[in-house]
Amino acid sequence: MKTRRFFLIGVLFLSIVLGWATWLKAVTLNEVVAAARKEGTIEFYGPSTLTPQGAQALAEAFNRKYGLNIKLNYSPAGDMPGDVAKIVVRAPTGVAPEWDLMVVTDAHHATLWVRKLHQTFDYRALGVDPRVIQYDNGTVSFAHQIVLPAYNNKILPAKKRPKSFTTMPLPRNWKKAVF
Numbered sequence: 054m055k056t057r058r059f060f061l062i063g064v065l066f067l068s069i070v071l072g073w074a075t076w077l078k079a080v081t082l083n084e085v086v087a088a089a090r091k092e093g094t095i096e097f098y099g100p101s102t103l104t105p106q107g108a109q110a111l112a113e114a115f116n117r118k119y120g121l122n123i124k125l126n127y128s129p130a131g132d133m134p135g136d137v138a139k140i141v142v143r144a145p146t147g148v149a150p151e152w153d154l155m156v157v158t159d160a161h162h163a164t165l166w167v168r169k170l171h172q173t174f175d176y177r178a179l180g181v182d183p184r185v186i187q188y189d190n191g192t193v194s195f196a197h198q199i200v201l202p203a204y205n206n207k208i209l210p211a212k213k214r215p216k217s218f219t220t221m222p223l224p225r226n227w228k229k230a231v232f
Contacts, residue, residue, distance in 0.1 A: 080174050086119045094124040098136065098152040101129035128152060137161040144170055162192050 089095065097108055105127050112125035130136065137157055140150050141164060157165075165171055171191025177183060185194045204214060 080172060082175075082178065085174070086121070089115070089119070089123050090121055092123070092153065094126060095154055096128065096152045097125050097154045097156075098128045098130060099154075099156040100133075101131070103127075103129070103156070105129075130157075133157055133161055137164055140165065140170065141168055144168065159187070159192075159194065162188055166191055 095112075097112075099108060108125055108127035112123055115121065116123055136155075140155070143150065162171070166188040171188055173190040176186045176190065176193055181193055186192075187194050
């Protein structure tokens with residue numbers, strides 16, 4: 054199961070960045086594999102939480118699945134907004150990105166999408182649920198962060214806090230406790 058997940062994530066990453074084409078033609082899986090085979094080495098930018106070992110596991114799964122011998126050079130993200138900005142600023146000038154493959158957050162995908170910098174891919178052909186395919190076939194959303202409101206328990210005791218989002222606007226005695 055982990056290998057399949059790593060493979061799907063790897064295909065997602067490759068499909069997002071390979072080529073940085075501005076047209077909206079969706080590439081096929083065969084085109085992704087052929088491009089990877091031709092490239093030989095992939096410069097991979099991803100979250101630092103992935104770790105070099107996690108990045109290599111993705112590369113190994115992709116290599117094993119498609120009989121490739123791709124070398125992956127992992128660059129952990131240190132300044133995702135700045136690095137995405139580099140891509141956006143350089144793209145109109147024709148300067149190639151310094152990474153072949155980038156993994157960024159949803160917010161950063163929005164920046165890339167609005168400038169048509171995603172390489173689209175037919176994720177449905179892989180069996181990916183259409184509900185998680187985002188940005189005109191440019192990405193697959195595979196993880197989300199759940200954000201909950203914070204409150205000051207010295208002002209609002211736990212027994213008085215709202216029990217759900219639907220009851221949040223009701224009590225007036227705790228309005229100053231939420232920040």
